[in-house]
Structures are given as structure tokens and as C-alpha cells.
Amino acid sequence: MSDAGGVAADQLRAFIERIERLEEEKKVIADDIKDVYAESKGNGFDVKVMRKIVSLRKRKPHEREEEEAILDLYLHALGMAGPVMEDA
Amino acid sequence: MSDAGGVAADQLRAFIERIERLEEEKKVIADDIKDVYAESKGNGFDVKVMRKIVSLRKRKPHEREEEEAILDLYLHALGMAGPVMEDA
Amino acid sequence: MSDAGGVAADQLRAFIERIERLEEEKKVIADDIKDVYAESKGNGFDVKVMRKIVSLRKRKPHEREEEEAILDLYLHALGMAGPVMEDA
Amino acid sequence: MSDAGGVAADQLRAFIERIERLEEEKKVIADDIKDVYAESKGNGFDVKVMRKIVSLRKRKPHEREEEEAILDLYLHALGMAGPVMEDA
DNA sequence: ACACAAAGTTCGCGTC
DNA sequence: GACGCGAACTTTGTGT
Numbered sequence: 001m002s003d004a005g006g007v008a009a010d011q012l013r014a015f016i017e018r019i020e021r022l023e024e025e026k027k028v029i030a031d032d033i034k035d036v037y038a039e040s041k042g043n044g045f046d047v048k049v050m051r052k053i054v055s056l057r058k059r060k061p062h063e064r065e066e067e068e069a070i071l072d073l074y075l076h077a078l079g080m081a082g083p084v085m086e087d088a
Numbered sequence: 089m090s091d092a093g094g095v096a097a098d099q100l101r102a103f104i105e106r107i108e109r110l111e112e113e114k115k116v117i118a119d120d121i122k123d124v125y126a127e128s129k130g131n132g133f134d135v136k137v138m139r140k141i142v143s144l145r146k147r148k149p150h151e152r153e154e155e156e157a158i159l160d161l162y163l164h165a166l167g168m169a170g171p172v173m174e175d176a
Numbered sequence: 177m178s179d180a181g182g183v184a185a186d187q188l189r190a191f192i193e194r195i196e197r198l199e200e201e202k203k204v205i206a207d208d209i210k211d212v213y214a215e216s217k218g219n220g221f222d223v224k225v226m227r228k229i230v231s232l233r234k235r236k237p238h239e240r241e242e243e244e245a246i247l248d249l250y251l252h253a254l255g256m257a258g259p260v261m262e263d264a
Numbered sequence: 265m266s267d268a269g270g271v272a273a274d275q276l277r278a279f280i281e282r283i284e285r286l287e288e289e290k291k292v293i294a295d296d297i298k299d300v301y302a303e304s305k306g307n308g309f310d311v312k313v314m315r316k317i318v319s320l321r322k323r324k325p326h327e328r329e330e331e332e333a334i335l336d337l338y339l340h341a342l343g344m345a346g347p348v349m350e351d352a
Numbered sequence: 353a354c355a356c357a358a359a360g361t362t363c364g365c366g367t368c
Numbered sequence: 369g370a371c372g373c374g375a376a377c378t379t380t381g382t383g384t
Contacts, residue, residue, distance in 0.1 A: 008131070009253040012138075015128045016254070019142055022121045029114040033107055034382095040103045043096070046340075048384085050100075051357085053341045054107055056334060070320060076310075077188060077317045100341060118359095126372090137246045139360080141254070158225050165273040166229070166280070184307070188314075191304045195318055198297045205290040209283055216279045217353090219272070226276075227379080230283055312365070315375090359380070366373080 003009065041047050125135050144152075213223050232240075267273065305311050 007133075007249060007253040009255075011131060012128075012133060012250060012253055015124060015131075015133065016138065016141060016145075018124050019121055019138075020145070022117055022124065023142070023146075026114055026117040026121070029110055029117065033110045033114070036103060036106050036110065040100075043099060043103075045100055045103065048356095049337060049340055050104065050107075051383095052333075052337055053104060054111070055357085056337065057104075057108070058111075069316070073313055073316055073320065076313055077192070078185070104341070134246055134250075136361085137243070137250055140247060141250055143360095145256075155225070158222055159228060161271060162222075162225055162229055162276060165271040166277055167273075168233075187307060188304075188309055191300060191307075191309065192314065192317060192321075194300050195297055195314070196321070198293055198300065199318070199322075202290055202293040202297070205286055205293065209286045209290070212279060212282050212286065216276075219275060219279075221271075221276060221279065224380090226280065226283075229280060230287070233280075233284070234287075315364095319376090353384105355382100355384085357380105357382080359378100361376105361378075363376080364374090366371105368369100368371080 037047050037050065040050055125138065128138055129135050213226065216226060217223050301311050301314065304314055
């Protein structure tokens with residue numbers, strides 16, 4: 001029963017089920033997050049603002065990295081300084 | 089320090105941190121899912137189709153039928169044959 | 177001032193500005209499309225289905241058939257009936 | 265012929281065609297942009313860097329706005345200052 | 353019903 | 369030359 005129609009059916013089924021299980025877990029977490037927001041709201045906090053804070057704190061790290069890259073980029077772009085165009 | 093400006097700052101911080109922890113967990117699961125797809129691909133399966141299967145099994149049959157009904161309605165209104173290809 | 181650091185700065189600036197102008201035009205078109213969908217909705221049409229129709233007409237028929245073939249293959253391998261519902 | 269199957273077929277068709285025309289225009293613009301990037305590359309510029317510059321210049325305006333919002337948000341979140349929780 | 357945010361899909365680039 | 373990675377765009381779902 002493992003090779004129906006030229007595809008490894010059992011293997012495919014196993015992969016699908018692993019994915020579905022993981023997606024369920026993911027959904028549980030997502031629901032937990034919703035619960036925490038709900039609880040926060042119940043305690044008088046502004047959910048919208050909280051979401052914004054969370055996303056801000058998430059972005060901040062790589063925003064810092066980008067900023068350094070940006071500096072270099074503008075040197076390239078406007079002043080053309082630095083080791084540029086090595087593969088032109 | 090727990091009541092600055094009339095609101096419970098510590099409590100807010102606790103909520104934020106719970107959420108951030110959950111979001112991290114969620115990301116881990118999401119990455120796991122990506123891994124399974126990658127592994128599937130390594131075993132010769134078509135990832136795009138697998139994603140479609142997963143989403144098909146997720147959707148409630150009734151919902152799917154309804155949507156297709158509207159689609160058919162519009163397609164017929166436009167003079168285009170439906171997805172059934174009855175005279176192909 | 178056109179050759180700072182060994183590169184043609186003016187030329188680069190010109191390219192950038194051409195791109196930015198084109199991107200603005202693109203955005204205008206995108207907004208127009210949104211407007212048409214909104215107007216359609218105002219006339220009682222289902223926007224989601226309309227989007228589906230547009231994308232269906234965009235796809236090459238051959239491509240669509242091929243994808244569905246693989247999908248059927250997998251669905252049969254999993255023991256699930258295809259989207260044709262022949263015994264519904 | 266304007267009311268086949270309960271939907272205003274002609275009107276629907278008109279909307280669809282307007283959208284498709286606009287999408288074609290959009291695609292033309294997108295291709296133009298690709299061309300400019302290609303031409304830039306042909307003149308020795310680093311396309312990746314150019315893309316980054318463009319996106320940077322695009323983000324900058326509303327990034328400034330966000331920054332002000334951020335300041336308020338952190339006042340809310342950490343110090344709880346300002347006119348907060350009006351809908352608690 | 354609208355707008356914002358998250359997810360999925362696609363395209364271009366760097367690597368092996 | 370192909371594969372995997374990453375970013376951009378599109379689409380779907382959720383909250384207001």
C-alpha cells in the first residue's frame with residue numbers, strides 16, 4: 001500500500017500529518033496569544049497599543065542592523081565613497 | 089514603581105512578555121513546518137501541491153462548495169465554462 | 177561633480193529617479209484597481225470571487241491542468257477523492 | 265443579455281475588463297522598472313544596493329511619523345505618561 | 353464594512 | 369546551471 005499511483009503514499013501521508021499536527025500546535029499558540037490580549041483588555045489595557053509595542057520591539061533589532069547598512073549605502077549612492085563596484 | 093500614571097506598569101510588562109514568549113514559540117513551530125516541507129521536497133514531493141492539500145483539508149467542505157457555487161455563477165454570467173470542463 | 181569616487185554619481189541619481197517615478201505610476205495604477213474593486217463591491221459583486229476570476233483568466237490553461245493533475249495524483253495516493261466529486 | 269443567472273453579466277464583464285486593463289498597465293510599468301535596473305546594471309551599478317536605496321527613500325517619510333508615535337507609545341508602555349486609556 | 357496585520361506565493365540574487 | 373535564501377507583492381483573516 002506504499003506506492004499507489006507512483007507516489008509513496010504512506011510517506012506523503014506521514015508528512016501531511018506531521019504538518020497538520022504542527023499547524024494545530026501553532027494555532028493553539030495563536031489562540032493563547034489572543035487570550036493574553038483579551039486578559040490584558042480585561043485589565044484595562046489598550047490592546048491596539050499593546051500590539052504596536054510588541055511589533056515595535058520585534059522590529060527594533062534588525063532595524064539597527066539595517067541602519068548600519070544604510071550608512072554605507074548612502075556613501076555608495078550619493079558620495080560614492082568606499083570599496084565599491086568590485087564586480088562591475 | 090508599579091503604578092505610574094494610574095496604570096499598572098508591571099502588569100503591562102508581564103503581559104507583553106508573556107505575549108513575546110508565545111510569539112517565539114509560534115515562530116519555532118512555523119520553522120518546524122518549513123523544515124517538514126523542505127524534507128518532503130527532499131523526498132521528491134511537490135511542496136506547492138502539498139500546501140494545497142493541507143489547506144483543502146483545513147477548509148470546511150460546505151464553505152468550499154459555497155464559494156465554488158458563486159464562482160460558477162459568475163463564470164457562467166461571463167460565458168466562461170466552469171472548472172468542471174464537462175465538454176473538454 | 178559627476179564622478180565622485182570613480183563612479184558616475186549623476187547617472188546613478190538619474191536611474192534612481194527614473195525608478196522612483198515609475199514606482200509612483202505603478203502605485204497610481206494599483207490604487208485605481210482598488211477603486212474598481214470598491215466600485216464593483218458597491219454594485220453588489222463579490223470581490224473575492226472577482227479576484228479569483230481575474231487570476232484564473234491570467235493563468236495559462238495548460239499550467240492549471242498540470243497542477244490539478246498532480247493534485248489529483250496526491251489526493252488519490254492519500255485515498256481522498258478528487259475535486260470532481262464523481263460519486264457525490 | 266444583461267442579467268444571466270441573476271447577475272448583471274455586462275456590468276461584471278465591464279468591471280473585470282477594466283481591472284485586467286489596469287493590471288496590464290501595471291505590468292508594463294513593472295517591466296519598465298526591471299528594464300531600468302537592467303540598464304543600471306549594464307552601466308556598472310549594483311542593483312541590489314539600488315533597490316535598497318529606493319526602498320529606503322520610500323520608507324523615510326512615514327518612518328519619521330512612526331518615530332513620533334513610538335515615543336508616545338513607550339511613554340504609555342513604560343512610564344504610563346500622557347492621556348492614556350481613555351476607553352478602558 | 354473597513355483597515356490593519358499575518359500568511360502564502362513569487363521573483364531575484366548568491367552560492368555550490 | 370540548479371538550489372536555497374531572502375525580499376517584494378499579493379492575498380487572507382482579524383479586530384475595530
